[in-house]
Amino acid sequence: MRTLTNKLPEHIGKTVTIEGWLHKKRLLGGLTFINLRDRSGLAQILIKDKDEVEKLRGLQIGTVLLIKGTVTKDERAPGGVEVHDPVLEVIVPVTDEPPIEIDKPLNHKPDNLDTLFEYRVIGLRNVLETNIFKVQAGIKEAARQYFHAEGFTEFNSPKLLPEATEGGSEVFKLDYFGKEATLAQSAQFYKQIMVGVFERAYEINPTYRAELSATTRHMTEFIHIDAEIGFVDFDGLLDIVDGLLHGITESVQKNYESELKSLRAEPVKLASKLPRISLEEVHELYTKETGTKTLGEKDLRPDEERFISEYSKEKFGSEAIFIVDWPATEMKFYHKKSEKNPEFAERADLIFRGVEIATISMREHRYKELLDQLKTIAKGDPEADGFKYYLQAFKYGLPPHGGFGMGLERLTQKIVGLNNVKEATLFPRDINRLTP
């Protein structure tokens, strides 16, 4: 009967069997100490018997072991216990030294990322790396809990689509039995269709963008938290995104406290209601502060995203802030204009710790108005396969609705405190990297 290493404190004085990977080995004052890693954590084992020490001769980190020994209280050891008088059984010997050390923090400097990803398969066994992705799993779980509590239903939309619908250049094309298919750049149309079915729908699913540039913010494949809500107005929509970010950060900080601590992640500070500020106001503040004139610009510069985050943290005690009042001239065809201020689209970006983690908007839900916008803004053909089914949803009745997409990896990156979104991705994909 196997005992997990995190349960050893419950077995002090008893003989247990543990299984795992040899994670560290060192000699200290003539004694051999090893760490064994299993899914629950690490155990420290003291080996005195020369025959047992001999079993490890020539074996490297990664060797799979079964160990029988006695659990002994020891304040100096991790978890407050140590395994004594062990009898070792080598389950899988590893004789090659791993290409990357896994018992100390890995080098995450920009110029070492290629090495990090080249040896990702082994590097992920580093407890700190593992912890990043435990937190990521926790973020997904917390998001789902929030959605379920708010009456959302989960769905899966297809990623194989007939043609590019939201602008063409960044789309992957593939041969589909002699026809051309594309990979979904977003679940946009499907989640709007699902408002007609579930009213509140979400999916957490891969998304594909043929990004030509390798930046710290973009990948060709990433996980999107996609949600859409019917019978909502812009204010109510922002409240839901607000609730989601609160729900995720609070849940993760409670349930993954030790993982976040090991990663030296700063606790997230959010105002109980996230502040909202207009795009032009950001430009004004930024221009005033830096002397660089951005007044009237129709988008946020990356540097402005960082600036307004800092500003919001100091001024509102909130590391997340909504940017509202985006110019209607820049809107996508499915966005909705503000009825009160038609020069603006009902759109917001959520900036968190210096980067945009979500775009949010109300959608034009009126069939005729949508048809107009499709023709004038997207120059789209309503009869094309990519549009005609989408339009059915409106022709046969969709209520006022809005939604958002939030990047899982960016959110992970910012909660954990990493420089590059790829560090928050198990096996990142960009223009240069299709492996491992």
Added chain:
Amino acid sequence: MRTLTNKLPEHIGKTVTIEGWLHKKRLLGGLTFINLRDRSGLAQILIKDKDEVEKLRGLQIGTVLLIKGTVTKDERAPGGVEVHDPVLEVIVPVTDEPPIEIDKPLNHKPDNLDTLFEYRVIGLRNVLETNIFKVQAGIKEAARQYFHAEGFTEFNSPKLLPEATEGGSEVFKLDYFGKEATLAQSAQFYKQIMVGVFERAYEINPTYRAELSATTRHMTEFIHIDAEIGFVDFDGLLDIVDGLLHGITESVQKNYESELKSLRAEPVKLASKLPRISLEEVHELYTKETGTKTLGEKDLRPDEERFISEYSKEKFGSEAIFIVDWPATEMKFYHKKSEKNPEFAERADLIFRGVEIATISMREHRYKELLDQLKTIAKGDPEADGFKYYLQAFKYGLPPHGGFGMGLERLTQKIVGLNNVKEATLFPRDINRLTP
């Protein structure tokens, strides 16, 4: 303040506001009755006032309404309540008659499926169709709960891969910035890699197969419940799959009782421990029963899958059964031979209600043996991008492990009781269909 229709019984005698879609309209003895659909269900509204009836003139099913009225007890109405003296506000008028009726069961006959999918966007608003996908969301949720309780961690593997690794023909290829990329046919290699990280790992994610045939069992895109477990033997692995199927069916039958009842789904009968039977035994039983000789065949015929399901139900009181002892000659390169009986692979298929819903196997975890099998069985090049990172996981230590993949749509199909896996898919994809 909006009240959801399923909460109306809590407001008897009070005036409420409800919002939703006009779902049905009928005249009965000079009175107008309408059903309003929202995300929680249906409400029945009695309209006597001629001015209110007039507001609906020319409007069709799908029209979005806001209704203020008084909740009245009425045993004959769904939910035991009816809304009286309503005042209607038309939020979104629908003037075209929907192309498919949604207030009675849709036609699921094989020769009508094309029509069903052509009007899927609207057809899904049929409450019975919606219920199929509520159950499907419940299956995913139940699977995750089981995995979390058993110490699994969720992960996301990339679907963009450098080359086909598991047999080449059924793979989609795409242009990746001038190189060739493929879409993942399974998460196989990544989930095995993740055993080295999380020990127990799972993902529920899309999978792509360029299936040339349009059958009732296959699609080009489907959702796979993929799991992998370290430090397990074949027996323990089957126990986990057994527990998962029990967990899912029990959870769904408890939490989605009314949805399943509406779909006339038969409650699932499972033995408390799922029976296990050898492939050859199935052949013997089938040959004896039908006279068709299948003895010695290296696979199960579809008809045998149906036969053994019926047999298991009668003999063992279990609609799910494991088929074990598959010939080693047929195994994939990553499968593990039985050490006791090397003529068999440590593989099982889980047959449920007449169809294979999961393939399960122990994997060869020893680096040298795996290299041999890669060369002899898959004729693979260990230095190829598709293999070399995968092999790192073994070179640097993987414990005995095994895993399985379970098709979400097939499982939904069988729990709900549908003929074709596509009926259990929101927007199915096959060789003929890339829309909606």
